[in-house]
Amino acid sequence: MSATAAMVERPPPRARGWPRRRIIGYALVCLWVAFGLGIVSYLFLAWNAAFFAKYAPAYLQGLGVTLSLVAISMVLGAVLSMPVAYGRMSRNRILSGLAYCYVYFFRGTPLLVQTFLVYYGLGSFRPQLQMVGLWDFFKDAFNCGVFAFALNTAAYQAEILRGAIESVPKGQWEGAASLGLHKLQTLRKIILPQALIVALRPYGNELILMVKASAIVAIITVYDLMGNAKLAFANSFDIQAYIWVALVYLVMVELLRHAIEWIERRITIHLKR
Amino acid sequence: MPAQSIWTLLSWGPDGWLDDIAYGVIVTVLLALATLPIGLTIGFFVALGKQSEEPSLRLAANIYTTVFRGLPELVTLFLFFFGMPILLQHLIRYFRPEATIDVNSFFAGMIVLALIFSSYASEVFLSAFRAIPKGQYEGGYSIGLSKWQTMRKVILPQLLRIAFPGLENCWLSLLKDTSLVSVVGLAETLRNAGVAARVTKHSFLFYSLAALVFLGLAVVSSFATGAILRSLGKREAQR
Amino acid sequence: MRIALRIALAASAALLTLGVAQAQEKTLRIGTEGAYPPFNNLTSDGQLVGFDIDIAKALCDEMKVKCTFVAQDWDGIIPALQAGKFDAIVASMSITPERKEKVDFTHKYYNTPSALAVPKDSTLKGVTKEDLAGKTVGVATTTTHFNYATKTFTDSTVKGYPSSPEEQADLANGRLDAIEDDIVVLQQWLDSPDGACCKILGQPSPQPVEIFGPGAGIAVRKGETDLVNKLNAAIDAIRANGKYKEINDKYFKFDVFGAES
Numbered sequence: 010m011s012a013t014a015a016m017v018e019r020p021p022p023r024a025r026g027w028p029r030r031r032i033i034g035y036a037l038v039c040l041w042v043a044f045g046l047g048i049v050s051y052l053f054l055a056w057n058a059a060f061f062a063k064y065a066p067a068y069l070q071g072l073g074v075t076l077s078l079v080a081i082s083m084v085l086g087a088v089l090s091m092p093v094a095y096g097r098m099s100r101n102r103i104l105s106g107l108a109y110c111y112v113y114f115f116r117g118t119p120l121l122v123q124t125f126l127v128y129y130g131l132g133s134f135r136p137q138l139q140m141v142g143l144w145d146f147f148k149d150a151f152n153c154g155v156f157a158f159a160l161n162t163a164a165y166q167a168e169i170l171r172g173a174i175e176s177v178p179k180g181q182w183e184g185a186a187s188l189g190l191h192k193l194q195t196l197r198k199i200i201l202p203q204a205l206i207v208a209l210r211p212y213g214n215e216l217i218l219m220v221k222a223s224a225i226v227a228i229i230t231v232y233d234l235m236g237n238a239k240l241a242f243a244n245s246f247d248i249q250a251y252i253w254v255a256l257v258y259l260v261m262v263e264l265l266r267h268a269i270e271w272i273e274r275r276i277t278i279h280l281k282r
Numbered sequence: 283m284p285a286q287s288i289w290t291l292l293s294w295g296p297d298g299w300l301d302d303i304a305y306g307v308i309v310t311v312l313l314a315l316a317t318l319p320i321g322l323t324i325g326f327f328v329a330l331g332k333q334s335e336e337p338s339l340r341l342a343a344n345i346y347t348t349v350f351r352g353l354p355e356l357v358t359l360f361l362f363f364f365g366m367p368i369l370l371q372h373l374i375r376y377f378r379p380e381a382t383i384d385v386n387s388f389f390a391g392m393i394v395l396a397l398i399f400s401s402y403a404s405e406v407f408l409s410a411f412r413a414i415p416k417g418q419y420e421g422g423y424s425i426g427l428s429k430w431q432t433m434r435k436v437i438l439p440q441l442l443r444i445a446f447p448g449l450e451n452c453w454l455s456l457l458k459d460t461s462l463v464s465v466v467g468l469a470e471t472l473r474n475a476g477v478a479a480r481v482t483k484h485s486f487l488f489y490s491l492a493a494l495v496f497l498g499l500a501v502v503s504s505f506a507t508g509a510i511l512r513s514l515g516k517r518e519a520q521r
Numbered sequence: 522m523r524i525a526l527r528i529a530l531a532a533s534a535a536l537l538t539l540g541v542a543q544a545q546e547k548t549l550r551i552g553t554e555g556a557y558p559p560f561n562n563l564t565s566d567g568q569l570v571g572f573d574i575d576i577a578k579a580l581c582d583e584m585k586v587k588c589t590f591v592a593q594d595w596d597g598i599i600p601a602l603q604a605g606k607f608d609a610i611v612a613s614m615s616i617t618p619e620r621k622e623k624v625d626f627t628h629k630y631y632n633t634p635s636a637l638a639v640p641k642d643s644t645l646k647g648v649t650k651e652d653l654a655g656k657t658v659g660v661a662t663t664t665t666h667f668n669y670a671t672k673t674f675t676d677s678t679v680k681g682y683p684s685s686p687e688e689q690a691d692l693a694n695g696r697l698d699a700i701e702d703d704i705v706v707l708q709q710w711l712d713s714p715d716g717a718c719c720k721i722l723g724q725p726s727p728q729p730v731e732i733f734g735p736g737a738g739i740a741v742r743k744g745e746t747d748l749v750n751k752l753n754a755a756i757d758a759i760r761a762n763g764k765y766k767e768i769n770d771k772y773f774k775f776d777v778f779g780a781e782s
Contacts, residue, residue: 030339031339034339034341040342117496117500118493122492125476125489129485130490133483221353223354225356248364252365255353262352262353
């Protein structure tokens with residue numbers, strides 16, 4: 010992305026009058042404005058104080074569930090991604106094969122299937138899970154969601170981490186070795202700081218994807234933001250249940266996106282001239 | 283109901299569920315294939331809008347990607363599946379009060395997946411556009427090609443080649459996202475596996491099967507895209 | 522954009538004509554769930570079976586119309602009716618005041634009470650709010666049972682499920698302390714090998730009619746009085762000519778119709 014910023018060219022002089030693309034452009038913008046106004050006026054006309062009073066607290070609570078689900082899964086996924094990334098970069102055939110299979114499985118199958126597999130699939134292995142004392146964990150739908158999400162994001166994060174570490178030139182390792190640093194020190198003090206700058210944007214994208222994907226847990230009885238919207242719609246058959254939730258997700262994702270861009274600008278200041 | 287063996291459950295025919303799941307796989311593949319051309323077309327035009335000199339076009343295209351990349355796929359799907367019929371119904375009632383509109387889940391799924399696919403594909407197209415040097419356009423104009431001809435004969439072939447790896451990722455996401463349409467009742471792979479799991483109570487078996495199906499589709503796609511890439515490369519070399 | 526718009530327009534026009542054509546052909550499209558045995562269920566060859574289906578077929582014979590069936594998830598079944606995916610819902614839908622705001626109903630075609638099931642080793646004694654305080658109760662969402670549970674068991678965690686089999690599976694594997702559902706549905710499950718874990722705890726009492734309604738009716742789009750009248754006449758006819766009893770006895774040992782209204 011920063012490469013494209015480097016080759017910014019002087020903008021061509023602006024066309025005057027009404028060329029065709031401007032007409033199309035204005036028409037499309039008008040369409041969006043009309044669409045937005047339509048939604049606003051619909052929400053205004055369908056304004057239902059009872060609906061709001063009944064479901065707004067539930068939405069807020071659901072938002073809390075969504076955020077904690079995403080936060081916990083992201084952190085667990087980050088921890089889990091380290092050994093996977095290590096495996097992917099390892100020269101050991103078995104280790105790298107295993108890590109490859111792990112990543113391929115979790116990236117190759119839909120998260121919805123993985124979530125069902127954990128929640129309903131593991132649910133049918135209750136006696137075995139009870140024997141090893143894991144059932145108390147899988148009993149809870151929220152935990153099942155976290156489990157599936159953490160495994161899933163670990164696969165993606167491992168690839169991000171690997172890509173970032175491999176993006177650091179080999180000379181950095183050699184230079185550190187010649188200074189007498191051992192491998193772990195090199196990784197921590199030299200490689201990771203450089204790699205994380207590269208990884209920031211993909212990590213940010215992964216976070217946004219997780220926020221969006223978290224809506225899936227509504228299907229396994231977790232009352233997250235989406236779960237509460239489904240409930241509100243089921244009880245009222247009022248489409249504004251989904252419009253409100255769409256607005257909340259949109260705002261959340263936009264805030265995250267801008268925050269990530271801001272952080273990226275801050276930490277790459279030293280790279281700009 | 284006697285306890286059935288796993289092999290009966292996975293058999294073909296009235297007692298087994300394999301035929302239902304195979305049917306689901308066909309629906310999954312059809313849905314993804316039907317979405318692809320629509321998504322690619324919209325994505326291409328959105329990318330064109332994004333790199334246009336006209337600010338209003340850029341704005342319209344940016345709103346498009348912001349909205350459809352910002353909304354969770356599931357929310358977009360529910361909004362369309364439940365909202366669109368109501369909207370269309372209101373519009374149509376003005377002309378034909380007795381008409382009913384049947385927005386089936388395949389169609390709703392196709393539209394929603396195309397919207398999502400195109401918003402991601404437009405980013406891929408956009409960076410591919412940026413990778414094509416200006417000289418290519420100028421060369422096209424200088425030999426007397428019109429704007430549209432230059433686009434079609436000079437830019438598009440290069441664009442597709444540059445965008446291919448990115449589009450491959452979009453295709454894999456699309457394949458996985460088709461599973462979401464099961465939630466609004468389209469009888470695709472996951473949905474049929476879910477029905478089987480519900481009726482037979484063998485959840486793990488059938489959801490694993492669904493996972494394997496998607497894995498298999500991903501493997502087949504990567505072979506296919508590999509073959510396409512090779513043939514693209516060959517044509518490149520022949521010149 | 523324009524191409525896409527044109528495709529979308531063409532496709533919606535095609536779908537529209539489809540809808541009109543079907544309306545002229547005099548087939549009645551019936552929506553049902555397919556996850557509520559013994560009332561409606563899907564078999565491994567994709568067939569819909571059950572009490573609701575047999576009743577609907579009998580009604581169609583009586584009205585001399587051709588019927589086709591559509592399986593639709595429960596929580597989207599009323600929106601799908603409104604959207605014209607089918608013309609009537611025969612899916613054990615209780616006649617409630619909230620639903621009456623959205624759709625029109627026929628008379629009831631059966632009425633069975635709500636009940637709670639628990640694991641056999643459960644220590645639960647009763648089905649009141651106090652008995653269930655602090656417990657987790659599973660119910661299929663958008664049902665009368667769900668409305669009752671959320672209104673009554675305010676000290677418990679009420680979890681909503683997309684359909685009955687999921688809530689049954691979670692009771693069997695211990696994720697839930699109790700489930701609430703139609704007693705016939707519960708009994709059918711308890712009699713199967715999968716339901717061996719559990720037992721009926723009891724029926725909530727009283728079962729207020731403003732929540733549970735007078736029974737299950739057939740829902741049609743608002744204002745289609747003609748269809749409602751025809752269906753009502755057909756229900757009365759199959760009650761009178763013994764067809765209803767024949768279907769009833771195929772599935773149940775007692776009369777599910779309940780008190781004559």
